[in-house]
Amino acid sequence: MSEPIISIRNVNKEFPGVMAVDNASFDIEANEFFALLGPSGCGKTTLLRMIAGFETPTSGEIIIDGQDISHVPANQRPVNMVFQSYAVFPHMSVIDNVGYGLKVTGVPANEISTRASEALERVKLGNLANRKPDQLSGGQRQRVALARALVKRPKVLLLDEPLSALDAKLREQMQLELAHLQEDVGITFIIVTHDQDEALSMADRIAVMHEGRVDQIAAPDVLYEQPHNRFVADFIGKVNLFEGTVTGARGKTVSIDTAGLGKVQVPHAEAADGSVSLAVRPEKVRISKTAPRSKSVMGTKGRIADWAYYGDVSHMFVETEKGLRIGVIIQNETRKTVDAMDVGDIVHVYWSPEDTLLLNS
C-alpha cells in the first residue's frame, strides 16, 4: 500500500471544559473521498480546522504527505478549504476571487489568468468571470469557492459542510458533481458533514465521530451493515434496538436473553459477554397477519400502532404486549400490500437472525 496522504496521530484538542477531539488516529489515502460524519458538536469541524491550520492540536501530530505540519501556519500548508459560508470575498469579482490565492503567493500575472480561467471552466462558471459575488446564486458562489481552492492545486481539499446551505434539489445534484469532480482532479477530498445521506452517497470511506471520538471508520456499506456500536447503528439509518444479556455461546452462535423477544440465538463472530444490544434495520423486518412458516426466524407479535405512508414505502410501528415499539419499513409494491393491513391489526413481525446485529452496549 502506498504512503497515506494524511496521518492523524493521537490528536487531541481540548477547549476549556470540553475534549473537542479525543485521541484521533487514522490515515487517509491519496485520492480518497473521505467523510467526517457526526452530529453537531462531535468534533468533526475541529478536526478539519486542525488539518487546515486554524486550530492547533493540544497534543498529537498531523502529517501531510510525509511532513509533520503541526507547526506550519495555515497559509503555508498544502491544503485548501471550501468554507461553510463559502467565504467568497464580496468586494472582488469572481475571477479575482479565484486568482487571489495565486496572487498573494507571487504567481506571475499571466499564469494567474490562465489558471484561474481554467479553474472556472472546470466548475462551469467560465461565463461569469467578471460578476461580483452578490450577483451569484448560492450554488454559483459555492462553485467559486471550489474553483478558488482547486486552482491552488492542493494535496488535499477540505470541505466544511459544503452543501448545508443549498436547497434539497441542488444538494442532490452537487453531491454527484462533487463526486465526479473528485475523480476528475484526482485530489484527496475530506468533507465534513452531519448528513448521513451526503456521506454515504459521496465518500469512499467515512469516519463516524461522536463526542470527540472516532467511533468507526469504514466504507459506507460496511458502516450500514456492520456498525461497531449502538451509536453508529443508530446514527446511520434507522434501527430497532433490543436490550439483552448474553447467557452462553456455542461456536459462532451466541445465546441472548432479551426482555422483549425472549431467548434468542444470533450468529456473531466475536466473543460477547454481559449486557448487549440487538439491532435490526426496519427494512429487514417482515410483517404479516399470519405467523411465519419458517422456524429459523425470530420476532414477536403486536398491534400496528402507527402507519406513515410515503408513496414508495410505508413506515409502520408495531407495539408488543411487552411494550416494545418495532419499526418496519415495507415497499409499497402493489396496492394490495397497502390495503391488506390497517392500524389496530394484530400482526407478526419477524426477521432472519443473520440480519440481527449484536452490539456491545
Place this chain on the structure above:
Amino acid sequence: MLEMFKRAPQGPLDYSRRLWLRFFAAAIFVLLYLPIFTLVIFSFNDSKRNVVWRGFTTKYYEKAWNNDSLIEAFVNSITIAVASTIVSTILGAMIAILLWRFRFPFKAAYEGFMALPIVIPEICMGVAMLAFFSRVTGYPTGWMWPFNLSAITAAHIAFTFPFVAIVIRARMAGFNRELEEASKDLGANEWQTFWNVIFPYMRPGVVAGALLAFTLSLDDFVITFFTSGPDTLTFPVKVYSMVRFSVTPEVNAASTILVIITVVLTLIAMRLQAPDKTEVA
C-alpha cells in the same frame, strides 16, 4: 382612474397607515425642520428684522464673507475639525480593531472607559479641559498658527475618537471571520490578509467614522467654549457671541453655510453606514 385611489383595506397591524399617526408624525417633522428652514430662508431676506420677507438678497453672505473675524473663526474651526478627524480616525480604528479582534482581561471595563467621553455631560468635560489647559499645561497662545489650536484639537480628539471606534467596531461585528480564514488558507500572510480582505470590508466604517468625527468636531460648542484660550476664535464661539447680542441675517448666513456642510457630510456618512448590499447573508 378610480383604480389609482383604491387602496387595500388596513390590516390590524398597519399602524403606519393610521391617519392620526401620520398626521402626528407629519406635524412633528414640520416642527423639527421649520426653525431651521426659516433660518436658511431668512438668511436671504433683504431686511434686518427678519420676520417679514422683503425680497431676495445675498448681501448678508457678502457681509459674512467680509467679516474678518468670522472668516478667521471659520477657518480655525475647519482646521481643528480636519486635524482632529485625521488623528481620531487613526486612534479609533486601532481601538476598534483591538476590541474586535482580541480578548483580554477587563475588556468590558476597558470598553466602558472608552465610552466615558460619550456619556458624561459635556459641561463636565468642558470645565475639566478648562482647568487642565489653564492651570496645568497652559494655553498654546502665541504659538504659530495652526499650532495655537492644538489645545482645542486635543480635546476634540478625546471626545471624537471613541465615536469613531464605536462606528468601526459596529461595522466589524458583521465581518465573516471565514473570509479572513479563507485568505490565509489561500496562502496570504497576516499583512496581505489585512489589506486585501479586512480593510476593504472596514473601509465604509472608517469613512463613516471620519465623517462623524468631522461633524462632531465642527458642531461642538460647549467643550470648545471652555477650551478656547483667551484669543483663539472658533466658529461656534464666534456665533455664540454674535447671537448673545442679537438675531441678525449675517448670523443666519454663516449658520446656513455650516448647516449645509454638516447635512451633506451626515448624509454621506448615513449612506455609508446603511446595510451593505454586497454582503452575502
Place this chain on the structure above:
Amino acid sequence: MIPGTAWLVLFFLAPLAIIWAISFGENTSLVKTEITGTLDNYWRALSDVVYLKIIWKSLWISLLSTALCLAIAYPISFLISFAKDKWKPLLLMIVILPFWINLLIRTYALIAVFRTRGFANFGLEWIYNTLQLDHLFGAFEPLPLLYNNFAVIAGLVYVFMPFMVLPLYASIERLDKSYLEASLDLGASQSRTFWSVTVPLTMPGIVSGLILVFIPMLGSFLTPDLLGGTNAQMIGNVIERQFKAANDWPFGAALSFLLMYVTFGALAIRSVLSGRKSGMEV
C-alpha cells in the same frame, strides 16, 4: 491600543482628575487653588437653598422634558418601524438629521421663532386677526415665549427628541410582530395589546432612551443659557458661572462632580435594567 488609551488618559482622565481634586480645595488667590481636602464645596451645594432650588429645578425640567420626548418619540418610532421597508431609512434620516446640525444653530433658530417679534407670535397674531378676535378682546398681545422655563423645556425637547427615537426604534423594530398578532388573536383590543404587550416588550428601549436623553438634558448649558431668562438657569449654567464670571473653581468643580455622580447613577440603573432582561436584550 497604547496611543488611544494614552490619549484618553492624558486629555480626558487627567483633566477630570484635576477637577475632582479641585472640588476638595479652596481658592487662595485669583489664580491659585489649594487642595485642602475640605468637603465645604459639596456641603454648600447640598445645603444652600439657592443651589438646592437650582438643582431641584434642573431635575424637574429635565424629567418633564424627557417625558415629553418619550411621548413624542414613541409614536414616531412606532410609525417608522411599521412603515414599508423602503421608507424606513428615509423616515429615520428625517428624524435623525437635525441632531447632527450644530446645537448652537438649532437653539439660535428657536430664538427667532420664540422671541416677542418672532415667527410664533407673528403666526398667532395672524390667526388672531383673521378670526377678528381683536374686535372682541382688543389688539393682539405677543406672548412671552422666550427667556422663561417654557422656552427651556421646548428647547430641550426640540434638541433631544431625535436622540430618543434611536433606541425606541431599535427596540420596536426588534419586537416580533407576531406577539401583537397573537394578542389580537386572543381577543385583546388594540389599546390593551399596546399596554400589555408592546410597552412591556419594548421597555428596555424605553429605559435606554429615557436615560440617554435625561443625562445630557440635566447637564445642558447652552439651551438654558440662550433660551432661559435669569431665573430659568440650570445646574450647567451655575457651573459655567463658577468657572468664568464668579471664579470659584472649587465650588464649580464640586457641582460638576455631583452632576457626574448623578450621570453614573443613571447609567448604572440603565445597565441593571437592561442586564436583567438578558432574554430580550436591547
